[in-house]
Amino acid sequence: MKVTIKDLTKKFASRDKTGEMVTAVDTLSAEFESGKLIALLGPSGCGKSTMLNMLSGILPVTSGKIYFDDVDVTDLSPDKREVGLVFQNYALYPHMTVLENICFPLKIKKVPKAERIEKAVEIAKMVHIEDYLKRLPKELSGGQQQRVAIARALVKKPKLLLLDEPLSNLDAKLRVEMREEIRRIQRESGVTTVFVTHDQEEATSISDYILLMKLGVMQQFSATREIYNNPGNLFVADFIGNPTINQIHGTYTADGIKADGCDELIPCAIKANEGDRVVFAVRPEAVIFENEKNTVNATVNDLYSSGKDWLVNFMIGDTDLRGYCDADFNVSEGSKIKVGFKEKGAFLFNEATGERY
Ligand SMILES: Nc1ncnc2c1ncn2[C@@H]1O[C@H](COP(=O)(O)OP(=O)(O)O)[C@@H](O)[C@H]1O
Ligand SMILES: [Mg+2]
Structure with a gap:
């Protein structure tokens, strides 16, 4: 599914009680091609999570439009958007087994039991967690828990997968391993994916496109290699690349x-x-x-x-x-x-x- 964002803006009343408004996302327009992995990149506080939460419908927009294919979803509630969400803290249900966790979104949708188990097992295989279906989350490593969270997000066959810094809680080695896994799973499922990170190396290593933000303003939206080879301004040139330019x-x-x-x-x-x-x-x-x-x-x-x-x-x-x-x-x-x-x-x-x- 293609995603089109048009002049998307989000303003918050400032948290510091000055009463001023903070523009977290500022008239941002972009189009995410169907089936691609887009990294939403930028320093902490630049508006990445705000963007993602507007795409999922958790946050209402201040102004602007969001289209899924050609359908205006700007005012659609989250449950009607068919998006899968994964956050940094995987938020698995601690008393449910892996299988129950993965099945849960289907249970909510009242999918018959046999069918939901079949679908959950299929997704569990895709994310390589099928040997742990009877375990509780606390019996899994961080990386395995994150696989379960991804499986739970994918089991409903979402049209859009949204990942907000999903690897931040993992140690360095596992982070590299899991980002390759996310890439593979994204390729296999073919679902349009938006991946939020502040880590330019992580963004560069897995994405087809990078959308780089600074203070709510889009700095560049390009194919991943292009943003490195052809930075549009000094902020972009400096942010992308290690060692830095x-x-x-x-x-x-x-x-x-x-x-x-x-x-x-x-x-x-x-x-x-x-x-x-x-x-x-x-x-x-x-x-x-x-x-x-x-x-x-x-x-x-x-x-x-x-x-x-x-x-x-x-x-x-x-x-x-x-x-x-x-x-x-x-x-x-x-x-x-x-x-x-x-x-x-x-x-x-x-x-x-x-x-x-
Ligand atoms: N609920 C809120 N109320 C007030 N300000 C907020 C709220 N959520 C986010 N912000 C502000 O909006 C800006 C963008 O935040 P966020 O989208 O969380 O950034 P990022 O995910 O890139 O770190 C920051 O200045 C943040 O303080
Ligand atoms: Mg964030």
Whole structure:
């Protein structure tokens, strides 16, 4: 099922008793293609849960519209929307077995017992929990409990699956394992899924599309690879990517960028206006070490092995930067080197507005 959001806005009376309104989601428009996994990403408090709760119908909208396919569901109650919900705290019923938990939504719908068991077992197999059907939630690991929560959300065959930070309570290793599982389950079930997370790595690893928000405002909505390769503004470039993108502040000239605290000009193929204050942003993998032409002098601060290659911390003028070099690149702390930048992975932004040139 396709989801269309049009100028969606949610305002709350502020919690700090000033009486002012907080705009948690601000005139947000987007279209979620049927069968895709969309990550709703952004820092804590940017409006992700508010968005999700409006999609599920738990929260009424302040203004704007929500369409499921071409049906306006903006004022439809949650039980009529056919959505499945999974939260961070899985909220399984503690006194029910795994099977009873998964069956519960069907019981509410008065599906006959034999049929609901059949459907629950089918979903339990999909999420790989079929060997634990007789156990109570407390007899399961965190990851297994989350599988049950997902099965319970899927058993009604929802048209939309909504997951709000579902992996936050799991430890790091399990989080990685479970995100791959969610990806697999989403692919197998084919259900349109919106996955909320503040973790850009998690979002990037599982989604088809990323919708990145800041203070209720959509910053970019793109295919996952596109948002990394083609960030629309400095906030997006900075939020996506680990290690984070390098940022060189300076003044634009036609001959190169006069970086703060640096006597040389940094070559830059992107055009701006003479004298503009800019941020030249470069992905760590776009740094070239020991390049002959278009190079700038730099000093190595330190190096870390990242397995197959080295992460080099270095300085140009006053700016700390990072890049990757081959393991056999012979440098050490304090080495004077020359570095260049590839065009792919290098972007130019206006310093004041963050807009991309
Ligand atoms: N019920 C509420 N009453 C008042 N303010 C709220 C309420 N729910 C959320 N907010 C505010 O709306 C903003 C977005 O919150 P939320 O959607 O929970 O963000 P996220 O899920 O991205 O962390 C925050 O400033 C939050 O304090
Ligand atoms: Mg939230």
